Amino acid sequence: MKKFLKSGFTTGTCVAAATKAALLAHKGSYLNTVNIQALSGEILSIPIEHVEKKSENEIFAAVRKDSGDDPDITNGIIIEVKVLISAQHKDIIIKAGTGVGIVTRPGLAAKVGQPAVNPGPRKMITNVVKEILKEEYGCEITIIIPxxxxxxxxxxxxxxxxxxxxxxxxxxxxxxxxxxxAFKDSLAPQIDVAKAKGLDTLIFVPGKIGYDACIDNFGLRADAIVQTSNFIGFMLESAAERKIQNILFVGHLGKLIKVAGGIFHTHNRVADARLEILAVYAASLGASTGVVRDILNTTTTEAAIEILEENHIEGIYDLIAQRISYRAMRYVYNEICIGAVITSLDGTILGIDENAKKIGGVLGWNIK
Known part of the structure; x- marks a missing residue:
């Protein structure tokens, strides 16, 4: 039987619902549940954790985040608002309380110095205030995430x-x-932040191994590093849209080798042909049938590295790096110059192509 996964609601919806509960309490109506219209048009019924009227014009309300069946680190957390209602002004002011971030770099949806509240949630909050207060009052909404x-x-x-x-x-x-x-939406702003600093040469890393190699081994600047996770194709498209000129891929063989095979969503549940790709390249360089079979019978690329070393298969990693760059550039119709550096688990360089050497030089890395 097919299992239907449960949807949840965003942090923005939590704030909007808590704000509505607080404003209704100001008018004398204390509710356990409020209805919120999502920006998609759907009506969401949101449980209210608690409402407390501190004074005539100061009300606290809270909502417990429900992410449904999505694996979200904010699932179950309490999100509170403190609403101060004012008859002196008609503005809707949103403030960051404890646990809500402040933007410190340009390039994001919110301006530097503002609370990290995206346009979607701001609209939902504004809609709620206008619905309940009409044009009579303004208010100040402080968001708190303990x-x-x-x-x-x-x-x-x-x-x-x-x-x-x-x-x-x-x-x-x-x-x-x-x-x-949602995950993609959290990744792409990294490019906007870097571009706002005037950077048009970036470093793409799929994870911690590539990041650590860039900082600890290559001496590269952290603000040029962009995390791609498994969404390499999406991030390449995002970079092309933003007119990035050069990209240096740095990452472990087991992740980047998939790109050499034309795989741009690298989660192992989507595509896992690491060993097959490695075996083909080994064969192209003269590896015997037995070596190819041994590679295919391993479970990790680290184990395959040992087989390649034992059988003196030379130049394979540089060849794979070249292919990664070729495939990635073709993916964005050659609008970006791309180079690749393949590392082992400890960040040691296994393979590098000519584009990577040039781009690394532009970035000022300390590799000779």
Missing amino acids: RGVELAKKTLNPILGIEGGLSIIGTSGIVRPMSEE
């Missing part, structure tokens, strides 16, 4: 220049289970 500082360390916020906590995000208001789009 666990925000702790959880932000597990996100890309420190890399993006969002300091002090989590972002309030969401494009529709709804969390779709296993949503790749």
